[in-house]
Amino acid sequence: MFDRRSLTPWTPWLFMAPALLLFAGYVVWPIAQSIWLSLHAWDGLGAKTWVGVDNYAEMWEDEQIATAVYNNIWWLVCYLLAPVMGLALALFLNQQVRGIRLAKSLFFFPFVINLVVVGLVFRWFYDPSYGPLNALLGVFDIAPTSFLADEDTATFSVIAAGLWPQTAYCMLIYLAGLAGMDGEVLEAARIDGARGARMLRHVILPQLRPATFIVVVVTVVGALRSFDLIAIMTEGGPYGTSTVLAWEMYEQALFSYRMGYGAAIAVLLFIVMDFYIAWFLWRLARRER
């Protein structure tokens, strides 16, 4: 493109130097170190002992890890409700009436709030003695339940809290997708007699493909990253039944002083994500051509 002689080959590298140095030091190199560490036993202070794949072998047997993986799958499955609800909300809000702009931004509002606050709000919401949810259930004569302390409800109660901001995000992306839609295509489809659900399925959804792609990508990453809400709401409890891989790793490394084992859990999470990243980059590379 530019082949002037004064443009030395390292000019772009000079521009990228600060970003690349930081990225290499804080992202690339730590990944390599974590993988290396996962083959060791280490308490964080003393010497590291080489243990080969022992950490991975132990993980395979560890019931706590099995619970974490199982819960992670539930997170993933339930989180995919966010794009569906987000689309429904976006379709509901895609009208031109007075005050709709304000309504849209208020619907989006939960996404702007940090998850520590969301977690606290929902903790209070579920609180067995002071919480509004139990007060509401009390109206119907249902005995108060401690949603976050019950193994059957803990994970789902946390997921429900996470779905709130996640749905808001999906709604926003779909609203942008709906706004950017080609009006002539819609006209043409209407003239051909398409309407309602059929129109949604055959005309609207295909046009919303880019929005759906982004929304699903971000939602899956969010589900696999779930840490904040668990740290605030249950800390993996009761008895470790609401743990996920991200939380388990943190606990093993910083509370049980098992850095090597923690690193192995992180590597597992990383490998899962790698397939996902590869798929994303493949799609992107295809588009660039």
Add this chain to the structure above:
Amino acid sequence: MFPSPITKPHARFAYHGLLWFALVLWLLPLAAVLLTSVRTAADIAAANYWSWPTETAALENYRSIFVEANLLRYFFNSVLITLPAVFFALLFSSLAGYALAAFNFRANFLVYAMFIAGNFIPFQILMIPVRDFSLQLGLYDTKTGLAIFHVAFQTGFCAFFLRGFIRELPREMFEAARAEGVAEWRIYWHIVLPLILPALAALAVLVFTFIWNDFFWGLILAPDADARPITVGLQALKGTFRAQWHLLSAGSVIAALPPVLLFFMLQKHFISGLTMGATKG
């Protein structure tokens, strides 16, 4: 538009009713928190959630959260971490984004792909090594250490975003400047930067929110009271103020406020940043 616009007057009326009803339900938890933050402890024990507070304790609640619970300090920690981090993330990523958008070199797509992949990485894979060398470099439990990490991590995302934006600019502009013999850094500074200001504004709002709302890295790199950001401070209050929901609510309101204000003030930028790519691709 899809669905078709509602035109009949009574249908519009019904839609309006439904709209605001749904909105109230959607925001109920937040309204409850706002209300709770000015209640007295007695009011909460009496399980008055939805009633108007019989007597307000706004001043007392917010005072004790600011002074006794030290939240004011954590608030300023967050400010001092977030603002410089946003600035440097934008600076470094605009430089890198320019290089990726305006130069053809062999590793171009590789670097670009690396920046994108960085966004998907589970934080846990970075946790132990980053914590470890922060300890070694004396950056552990400092605001600087946490801010540097945020710069490093957000730079990838921003460079990805800005590369896309710079590529949309008319290429002839750089080429003409280059043909005139203008130095590259001048092209970046005098031509590219002014043109990408809207994108930088959008990113600034977005990245501010991301960094402000970060909890995990604060917990890992700056858990101590001197350096901790407000998210970590708030989580610590959870233990101190067990079930004192009026104080926790007041703290939540404070912790949520800056991104919320920024969002309502700079809504256009915020949304244009988030929805980039939602309509094409």
